Amino acid sequence: MKNNPRSPSTHVRPARVTDVPRLAEMIQALADFHGEGESCRMTWPILRIQLFGTDPTLRAHVAERDGRITGMVLWYRTYSTWDAAPGIHVEDFYVDPEARGQGTGLILMTELARLAVDQGYTRLEGQVISSNPLRSALVSHGGDQMDVWETYRIDGDDLLALTGREPAAAAM
Known part of the structure; x- marks a missing residue:
């Protein structure tokens, strides 16, 4: 993805197997943020299988800045019978506290929107807690x-x- 003028050194890419431990850290941080840290059962070995196993159920993109992952979006494909087309459901979206307010979230969402449009998907959806x-x-x-x-x-x-x-x- 092209860099965003608001955050010139941040770029987005699909997650790699080597990113899994960092993604698991961010999932735990998100659970902690919502006060549900003890409810999070995700471990990086489980996440690795779900992202990169023989039948992946989840996909991920990461935002990198200066070689460090500062944000992530975990998503999966959905399907709309009314649209007769697939869509994207955002399962988890997280940006490190120190990277917030720098356009990282917008860069991640823009990349998902591009992916959806390029693939002929008709929707980008997810759930957001009311306090977010x-x-x-x-x-x-x-x-x-x-x-x-x-x-x-x-x-x-x-x-x-x-x-x-x-x-x-x-x-x-």
């Missing part, structure tokens, strides 16, 4: 809050219960 200052940046770039769509999650024991299995049976 990123919300105003998303709105300023045309982001619409999808008030009529609510996010629900079934996980843990509830997910097992839905299968009809007992939690002890699933562990065997």
